[in-house]
Amino acid sequence: MNRRHVLGAASGLALALMLSGCGKETPPPAPKAEAPKPAPEIVVKIGSVAPLTGPQAHLGKDNDNGARLAVEEMNAKGLMIGGAKVRFELVSEDDQADPKTGTIVAQKMIDAKVAGVIGHLNSGTTIPASKIYNDAGVVQISPSATNPKYTEQGYKGAFRVMANDVQQGKVLGEYAVKLGARKIAVIDDRTAYGQGLADEFEKAAKAAGASVVGREYTNDKSTDFRAILTSIKGKKPDLVFYGGMDAQAGPMVAQLKSLGVKAKFLSGDGAQSQEFLKLAGPAADGVVASSPGLPLEKMPGGKAFADKFSAKYGRIQIYAPYAYDATITLIEAMQRANSTDPAKYLPEVAKTSRQGVSGPVAFDEKGDLKNGPITLYQVKDGKWDALETIGGPAPAAPPPPDQSAAPTGKPAAAAPEKK
Secondary structure, X not given: OOHHHHHHHHHHHHHXXXXXXXXXXXXXXXXXXXXXXXXXXXXXXXXXXXXXXXXXXXXXXXXXXXXXXXXXXXXXXXXXXXXEEEXXXXXXXXXXXXXXXXXXXXXXXXXXXXXXXEEOOOHHHHHHHHHHHHHHOOEEEEOOOOOOHHHHOOOOOEEEOOOOHHHHHHHHXXXXXXXXXXXXXXXXXXXXXXXXXXXXXXXXXXXXXXEEEEEEEOOOOOOOOHHHHHHHHOOOOOEEEEEOOHHHHHHHHXXXXXXXXXXXXXXXXXXXXHHHHHHHHHHHOOOEEEEEOOOHHHXXXXXXXXXXXXXXXXXXXXXXXXXXXXXXXXXXXXXXXOOOOHHHHHHHHXXXXXXXXXXXXXXXXXXXXXXXXXXXXXXXXXXXXXEEEEOOOOOOOOOOOOOOOOOOOXXXXXXXXXX
């Protein structure tokens, strides 16, 4: 072996000893732990449809703001649904209280891929729009449409969170007779709401013993009613009933007064607003109107809701608490189903049983609110005062007294001896 071979072998042996590290191998470095990935975020659109322009805009904005407040509060909770953090977005559309516009807007909602709709405000827009939502499989909860036809169509995704006009018309018709009215004149605005409520009122009033001496018609755009009121004056009714909204009811009452008509004036929830008081002025005094639901001050969450709402949006008109409840009901159904897909959360809407701001929210097989109360109000000194509430869930029975416990600081009284 030559010298070069000896040197090469020695170098190889030295290198092997160095790598062996006395029989121990150097462990590879531990992999760095990856930071947990944040949950994905998704935007879920909820539609809100009401008249935002025109004579009923004050009511439409009331609805829209009620839904908006609910969305803001639910977003503040940082809800997780289906493994994703959800941010709800309210998509508002103006249907102008017009049935044709209502169907156009409904299709816009479908095209925007909303997960559900709060609305519409009016029965006349809610009913035709409901077919479009049903065909697209979108859930619809109306806070204020009261015509019974809405839920009689058999659409599984159609719900409402206030009593309907069968209940309201019956209460109004019976109350008219209770006031002593025997000759009644009826006026309606030819909308699904106004005519539907007037029909139910007339049916109930006749059943209670009154007669209808005149039936007149207007529309939901008119403000001059002197011709039909002059015709009514000649029939000398005890009471005039109007089925329609406050934009017509207010001027109508003022014109009745100016014509010297002494008859009492009675109407439904469309007239039971702050705007009516403004439009009717001093002639409003004594007017009676009904509204589905409890008075705001008697609603389970009425005061807290009124404080929050008025701080953001001003005075409540009529339906804001119901729009709020409808929106919370929709979102909570998504939570229970762990899905924002209407096909998956719809069964949870139908099974709803919760305490809302306005009262208990639960639906019957048609989608109507169960045990919806009706409250009658009268204008006194320029404001609405509640007269009485008819119907609604039975009040909870008070718990029985604990017979075993004695009052603090006193011994328990002995049971009386049986004779």
